[in-house]
Structure formats: C-alpha cells, structure tokens
Amino acid sequence: MLFDIIAKLRFGLSLIRLWFRLIWVKRRKQSLSKDEYYHEIVKKAEIHTGELIKYSKMNLTVDGLENIPDEPVIFMGNHQSYIDIYVTVNALIQKIKSRHLTLIGKKEILKIPIIGRLGTEMDVLYLDRENAREGLKTILEAIRRVKEEHHDVLIYPEGTRSKSRKMNEFHKGSFKIAQKSGAAIVPMVVNDAYKVFEETYRVKPNVPVHLRFLPPIYLSELDPEDEKNIDQILSERIQKELDSWNS
Numbered sequence: 001m002l003f004d005i006i007a008k009l010r011f012g013l014s015l016i017r018l019w020f021r022l023i024w025v026k027r028r029k030q031s032l033s034k035d036e037y038y039h040e041i042v043k044k045a046e047i048h049t050g051e052l053i054k055y056s057k058m059n060l061t062v063d064g065l066e067n068i069p070d071e072p073v074i075f076m077g078n079h080q081s082y083i084d085i086y087v088t089v090n091a092l093i094q095k096i097k098s099r100h101l102t103l104i105g106k107k108e109i110l111k112i113p114i115i116g117r118l119g120t121e122m123d124v125l126y127l128d129r130e131n132a133r134e135g136l137k138t139i140l141e142a143i144r145r146v147k148e149e150h151h152d153v154l155i156y157p158e159g160t161r162s163k164s165r166k167m168n169e170f171h172k173g174s175f176k177i178a179q180k181s182g183a184a185i186v187p188m189v190v191n192d193a194y195k196v197f198e199e200t201y202r203v204k205p206n207v208p209v210h211l212r213f214l215p216p217i218y219l220s221e222l223d224p225e226d227e228k229n230i231d232q233i234l235s236e237r238i239q240k241e242l243d244s245w246n247s
Contacts, residue, residue: 042101045093058209063211067213068186072146077190079168103124105125158171191245
C-alpha cells in the first residue's frame, strides 16, 4: 500500500512538471515551425511517459521495433489498460523520432486534466463513439494525414480497455484508415499491462509487461476475402502472441 501511495504521488508530480513544460513550449510556439513545435511537445511526452514507467517499477520488455518499416504505417493492437498507451508511445517516440505520429483516442480523454492538454498540443484525433458522423470525420482526417502529410497513425481497434488478457471485438471502421490510405498495418501486442494498476487500482511493482511489434501486414498483398476480414486476421495474430506468453 505504501508503494501505491508513493507511486501515485510521484506520478502526480510528473503531471505537474508536464504542465509547466507544456506552458514553456507553448510560449515559444510563434517562433517555431509546426513540425518543430510538434517535436518539442513530443519530447515532453517522452519524458512524462518514461517517468511513469520508472515510477511504477514495471519490468518492461519491448521487442520487434525492427519490424517497423521506413514508411507511414498504421499501428494497431490490443488495449488492456491506460499503461498500454504510455509504454507504446514511449517506445515509438524513441524509434521514430523524425516522423509524425497521429494518435486516435476517445473524446473522453479531453476531460483528463493535463493529459487532455497534451493530447491537444500533440494534435491527437478524437473519436466520438456516440456520433457516427463525427467518427467518420475523424477517420477521414486520419486517412488524409497518412496520404498527404505522411503521418503514422496509432489506433486501438477495440475502442476501449479490456482490463484483462481477453480482447474485445475489433471495430471494422478502424481498418478503413489502412484500407483507404494504402499504408501497412503494424500489429502491436501488449501483455499484462493491466496488472500494473487497473487490476486492483493500486500500483503494483515488478509486474512483467511485454510490448511486441509484429511484422507489417500489407493489405495490397492480401486476397480480397482476407482484406475484407482483416479485423479477424489481426485479432488472430495478436491472440497467437498472447497465447504463447500465457500458455
């Protein structure tokens, strides 16, 4: 219990430091190009996500980064917890420093103090699950960013956290970004991230957490039937990795 209290206090202080860092960068916004501003904000995100990983004392293993090609891709994976986002964003920032990563999340994130501000400054796209028209606009904007601005995109096709090893059903609409942009899908697999906090809502130290990036899936190389069922193919590949860790 003492570790839980200390970890939460340290995370709260990390959020406060993040807030002041964002203010400092925002004051310099007029003197920076759009790309320079984005990368300055991302540096602050890297520091903050790294601090959470450190303070939680999780035993994090990241592998498969060599599977990320040097071209815009769509990162798609299972979603167990808030921790997924932290470890994934931290790993990707370090791997693709010179590229622009567009995150897609649910609009409720905007209500989270400081994190919502970080998302705004990182130009995150938000999905309104209760408004199909607005959801379509978000998907179309993601497609545009991939095709015209050569962004990478990160989206969790489950749409919400499972808080377990079990995966929820993948939403087919998430796959429109890859299908319409022509970008490859890089599958991501996270294992046991939910045990760090969301299993008991107390921070648990020394939890083995594994994040793996699998070889890309090029939709152009699939036959029409497989492309139509890409949600099932991705789910099966992720489940295979989960089973290999947990069998």
